[in-house]
Amino acid sequence: xxxxxxxxxxxxxxxxxxxxxxxxxxxxxxxxxxxxxxxxxxxxxxxxxxxxxxxxxxxxxxxxxxxxxxxxxxxxxxxxxxxxxxxxxxxxxxxxxxxxxxxxxxxxxxxxxxxxxxxxxxxxxxxxxxxxxxxxxxxxxxxxxxxxxxxxxxxxxxxxxxxxxxxxxxxxxxxxxxxxxxxxxxxxxxxxxxxxxxxxxxxxxxxxxxxxxxxxxxxxxxxxxxxxxxxxxxxxxxxxxxxxxxxxxxxxxxxxxxxxxxxxxxxxxxxxxxxxxxxxxxxxxxxxx
Amino acid sequence: xxxxxxxxxxxxxxxxxxxxxxxxxxxxxxxxxxxxxxxxxxxxxxxxxxxxxxxxxxxxxxxxxxxxxxxxxxxxxxxxxxxxxxxxxxxxxxxxxxxxxxxxxxxxxxxxxxxxxxxxxxxxxxxxxxxxxxxxxxxxxxxxxxxxxxxxxxxxxxxxxxxxxxxxxxxxxxxxxxxxxxxxxxxxxxxxxxxxxxxxxxxxxxxxxxxxxxxxxxxxxxxxxxxxxxxxxxxxxxxxxxxxxxxxxxxxxxxxxxxxxxxxxxxxxxxxxxxxxxxxx
Numbered sequence: 001x002x003x004x005x006x007x008x009x010x011x012x013x014x015x016x017x018x019x020x021x022x023x024x025x026x027x028x029x030x031x032x033x034x035x036x037x038x039x040x041x042x043x044x045x046x047x048x049x050x051x052x053x054x055x056x057x058x059x060x061x062x063x064x065x066x067x068x069x070x071x072x073x074x075x076x077x078x079x080x081x082x083x084x085x086x087x088x089x090x091x092x093x094x095x096x097x098x099x100x101x102x103x104x105x106x107x108x109x110x111x112x113x114x115x116x117x118x119x120x121x122x123x124x125x126x127x128x129x130x131x132x133x134x135x136x137x138x139x140x141x142x143x144x145x146x147x148x149x150x151x152x153x154x155x156x157x158x159x160x161x162x163x164x165x166x167x168x169x170x171x172x173x174x175x176x177x178x179x180x181x182x183x184x185x186x187x188x189x190x191x192x193x194x195x196x197x198x199x200x201x202x203x204x205x206x207x208x209x210x211x212x213x214x215x216x217x218x219x220x221x222x223x224x225x226x227x228x229x230x231x232x233x234x235x236x237x238x239x240x241x242x243x244x245x246x247x248x249x250x251x252x253x254x255x256x257x258x259x260x261x262x263x264x265x266x267x268x269x270x271x272x273x274x275x276x277x278x279x280x281x282x283x284x285x286x287x288x289x
Numbered sequence: 290x291x292x293x294x295x296x297x298x299x300x301x302x303x304x305x306x307x308x309x310x311x312x313x314x315x316x317x318x319x320x321x322x323x324x325x326x327x328x329x330x331x332x333x334x335x336x337x338x339x340x341x342x343x344x345x346x347x348x349x350x351x352x353x354x355x356x357x358x359x360x361x362x363x364x365x366x367x368x369x370x371x372x373x374x375x376x377x378x379x380x381x382x383x384x385x386x387x388x389x390x391x392x393x394x395x396x397x398x399x400x401x402x403x404x405x406x407x408x409x410x411x412x413x414x415x416x417x418x419x420x421x422x423x424x425x426x427x428x429x430x431x432x433x434x435x436x437x438x439x440x441x442x443x444x445x446x447x448x449x450x451x452x453x454x455x456x457x458x459x460x461x462x463x464x465x466x467x468x469x470x471x472x473x474x475x476x477x478x479x480x481x482x483x484x485x486x487x488x489x490x491x492x493x494x495x496x497x498x499x500x501x502x503x504x505x506x507x508x509x510x511x512x513x514x515x516x517x518x519x520x521x522x523x524x525x526x527x528x529x530x531x532x533x534x535x536x537x538x539x540x541x542x543x544x545x546x547x548x549x550x551x552x553x554x555x556x557x558x559x560x561x562x563x564x565x566x567x568x569x570x
Contacts, residue, residue, distance in 0.1 A: 107370065176407040180471070183365055184478055185397030186424035194424055198411050 043270065050267025053260040063230050063246070069257045073265050075232045076246035082234060083147055083226055083242055084216040087154035091215075092208045094155075095162025096197075102163070103170040104178075104192050115167070122160035127220040129156045134224035147233070147240035150226025154215040161211035169203025170196060206280050213276045217269050219244035243269050316341040316512060317362055317482065322376035324357050324366055331357045333540035335376075337531060344504055344513045346527035346549065348520055350569065353533040354541020355516045356404075359484050362514065363399035364392040380482070397425060400480035404487040406467035408459030408474070415455040417470055418442060421478035437477060444510075445473035446503050465496025472503065483507065485515040489522065501526050520565055524553050532561045 057072045064071035098118060102111040133153040138145055173196050181191040197204065222228075227239035228249065243265050250262035317339040324332040332354040339345045347355045360366040361374055364385060377384045385395045408417045418438040422429060429437065438455070442448040447469040451462065459470055468488060475483060485504070489497040504513055504526045517523050523530050530553070531546040545552060545561040556562040563569060 174407070176403060176405060177409060179365065179368070179403065180407045180409070180474075181420070181424055182368060182393075183363065183396055183401035183403075184421040184424050184474065185393055185395075186421075187393050190424050190426070194420075195409060199409070201411075 043274075046263065046266050046270050049260070049263035050265075053264025054267070058261065058264055062232060066253075067255065073241075073243065073246050073261060073268075075229060075241035076243045076265065077268070078232060078234070079147070079226070079229065079241035080216055080243045082236075083150045083154060083222070083240060084212050086147065086151035086236070087158055087215060088208065088212040090151060091155035091158035091211065092162055095159045095207075095211065096166050096204060098159070098163040099166035099170055100192055100197075102167050104188070104196060115164075118160040118163045121156065122164070124156075125220075126157060126218055127223075129153055130221040130224040132156075133221065138225060142237065144237070145225065145227035145239040147226055147236045147238065150222045150240060150242065151236075153221035153225045154218060157218055157221060158211040158215045161214055162207050165207030165210065166200075166204050169200045169207060172203065173199045209276055209280060213273045217244060217273060219248055223248075316381070317514070318379040319361075320377040320379070322358070322361055322378060323374070324354070324361050325373045325375075326357075326369060327371040330538070330540045332361065333536075333542045335533075335543045337543055337546050339512060339514055340529065341512045342508060342510070343529065344508045344515060344527040346523035346530045347514065347516045347533060348518065348523045348530060348564075349533035349541070349544075350535075350564065351518065352539075352541070353535045355533045356486050357541065358533065359486055359514060359516045360401075362482075362484055363401055364395050365401060367392065397478055398480055399482045399484060400475035400478060402468070402471050402475050402483065402485045402488045405491050406464055406471050408462070408467050408470050410458065410460040412459055413456050414442075414451050414459050414462070414470060417459040418473050418477050420474055425478065441473045441477045442470075444476050444507070445469045446499065446506075447473055463496070465492050465499060468492060468496070468500060469503065472500075472507075476507075480511065482512045482514070485513065487516055487518065490518065497522070520553070524549055532556075532558075532564065534560055534564070 057070060059072055059077065060074050061070070061072035062075050063073065098114055102114050105111075106114075130153050133149055133156070137149040137152060142149060177195055177199060178191055181195040182188070186194075222242050222245055226242050226245065228245040229239045229241040231241075233240050247262045247265040247269070250258040250265065253259070319335050319337055322332060322335040323330070335358055347358060349355045357366060362378055364374075366372050366374055374386060377386055379385075380395070380398065383390070385392075409420060412420060415438050416423075418441050419434055422434070422437070439448060439452075442451060447466060450466060451470075454461075459467065462470060468491075472483075472488075488504075489500045492500065501522060504515060507513060508528075515523075515526065527549045529547065530549040532544045532552065533541050534544045535541045545556060545558045547557075552561065553565055556565060
């Protein structure tokens, strides 16, 4: 092989390298263009299709009965806010605690076990999470479809996201600060609460908000838990509407008006998640991105 | 192997290991102290005594175990995963490695200043000095805390430079100021002993000079152990000097220990002489 290559004149070897280089550059550029182009097309399509559906009633009114035009997705917006916030309340403390356990308390084997468990949960199909919460809460403990069950299902999705992102930002806190605090005679838990977490607070906040934004768009976990609701509801133990559920229902309907509303709902979800991500990029310190 | 150990006045019976109130003149005594990082034996059989209210320097080339030895004196060595200590370290009459002794409590009595200035970046100058008492859960009135912060910034010769920027971030100070802030922070918990791990090696000559000045002044009130790779610094600030060297086996041992002026002028061990005359290290 190598002897064969040596018999080829040097200029031909060089030319072959230049050609290979050019081909690879074209392929990579094309792949990048497809990825970025896809994003632009999706965003553009959602924008074009969604904007006509937006009006005041769309945000404030509840859905009209089958076949009747007008109305809006007000209950779904309220529902998504409630369920996501409740899920965040459950998931953020647990996720942060898991990250502290992994980085500060048991960085060794137990930390690896917890990290692996978080990866497994993150890899679960979200419908499986929905089925689990359905059998555990909806069929079991609570006995009914409810906002609470939906929040628990979303929390299961959020916990590994919060834990892994928080773990990364906690690792960015210099060890010298932990040493300084320990050398002052501080017990380990105070070092974590008063030095490590405050130093990483911007990153931890980013982790929490991103996880909530990510989970707010999930549909599958809510299908079997929150169920959906055509009316405004704030009762945590009753079924509640949510934007992804409303989109799912409208998109699957035979009515053009509802199709338009599905696009409108998608636009709201995409816009909120994009706005949160951009805001975090703008305000979070470089280290936390 | 010639281990020459100067023994100051204090000699304590080895059986007196039950925790007791620290003696009026706290000092440190180690007994066959060994330290490992995993399987790496970093410090071997160090037995020496450190006199109270004076400056003791530990010198030696890189990798001789001098920082590790220092970190054994306030139980900071063991926070490194896989690190292990064997032997005894007496503060007064108390062996800090005796079972049941709380490492956190030991660190409260033995302060530490690190090689790189490490003020807490999210805290102000004021909060950095107040950090020790707060991290240990001491509750103090506002006025007491103000007084404590000012007193310790004065002890660290930093008050005049920062009194108008107490609310600014500690990270906004110059490197030398940051290091003196770290000294003030360490002093604020009223340690009897202050360990300094190459405190000036990241600083410029003027900042270094200020730190050295400060070290000499502080020795009136407390016991200081300073690790340095700078022999001039050791001779400028310390009353006694310990010279450490890693042997062929990589284990850092105490080669010679004595009065600083004697060690630098008439070393008894040829390896000490070789080091201080610059033939290696």
